[in-house]
Amino acid sequence: xxxxxxxxxxxxxxxxxxxxxxxxxxxxxxxxxxxxxxxxxxxxxxxxxxxxxxxxxxxxxxxxxxxxxxxxxxxxxxxxxxxxxxxxxxxxxxxxxxxxxxxxxxxxxxxx
Amino acid sequence: xxxxxxxxxxxxxxxxxxxxxxxxxxxxxxxxxxxxxxxxxxxxxxxxxxxxxxxxxxxxxxxxxxxxxxxxxxxxxxxxxxxxxxxxxxxxxxxxxxxxxxxxxxxxxxxxxxx
Numbered sequence: 001x002x003x004x005x006x007x008x009x010x011x012x013x014x015x016x017x018x019x020x021x022x023x024x025x026x027x028x029x030x031x032x033x034x035x036x037x038x039x040x041x042x043x044x045x046x047x048x049x050x051x052x053x054x055x056x057x058x059x060x061x062x063x064x065x066x067x068x069x070x071x072x073x074x075x076x077x078x079x080x081x082x083x084x085x086x087x088x089x090x091x092x093x094x095x096x097x098x099x100x101x102x103x104x105x106x107x108x109x110x111x112x
Numbered sequence: 113x114x115x116x117x118x119x120x121x122x123x124x125x126x127x128x129x130x131x132x133x134x135x136x137x138x139x140x141x142x143x144x145x146x147x148x149x150x151x152x153x154x155x156x157x158x159x160x161x162x163x164x165x166x167x168x169x170x171x172x173x174x175x176x177x178x179x180x181x182x183x184x185x186x187x188x189x190x191x192x193x194x195x196x197x198x199x200x201x202x203x204x205x206x207x208x209x210x211x212x213x214x215x216x217x218x219x220x221x222x223x224x225x226x227x
Binding site for chain 1: 118122143144146153154155156157158161203205207209215216217218219220221223
């Protein structure tokens with residue numbers, strides 16, 4: 001049972017363009033939705049996260065949009081750069097000491 | 113943010129031997145540590161949850177006798193892959209939440225190759 005569905009699997013974006021990755025979740029008890037960036041051979045690094053009481057959160061070039069009724073959230077990367085090329089994972093969890101449930105990941109390639 | 117230090121970053125071992133992976137929380141107390149496994153081009157899959165001073169909880173399909181987890185202190189959790197086989201070759205990553213906060217801090221990962 002896949003609790004967090006992520007799409008697309010891979011994405012190619014021109015430098016300066018907007019990268020958009022989408023996730024949908026099933027469990028309405030989830031209340032924490034982070035996005036992680038992972039480079040090859042490295043552990044995931046937290047990019048940005050949101051809680052259900054907010055519909056949008058922006059940090060620099062990264063924005064999370066959250067739609068509670070649709071049980072969907074997305075990551076927008078503005079002005080995408082070649083250095084953003086990495087694998088991005090959405091995740092969800094409950095508050096407290098609970099593990100994250102990850103989406104399957106999106107491999108982003110930003111080309112010049 | 114908080115730091116979780118994991119080592120070794122990569123290890124190559126012979127089939128049948130055991131390998132120990134350590135994760136330390138450097139600037140906070142990690143009462144809980146999550147251990148994940150990640151195969152190439154795949155997502156992170158939870159293997160087990162360790163709590164300081166108690167036995168680890170393993171996910172379905174994960175052999176507890178093969179993947180020994182010890183969480184003896186609030187700053188150190190270890191994963192020992194016993195009698196390793198080539199199919200155990202993977203990227204192992206630990207993660208610790210910071211005292212009830214939802215944010216989880218990840219180690220750098222360990223690339224295990226069993227030959």
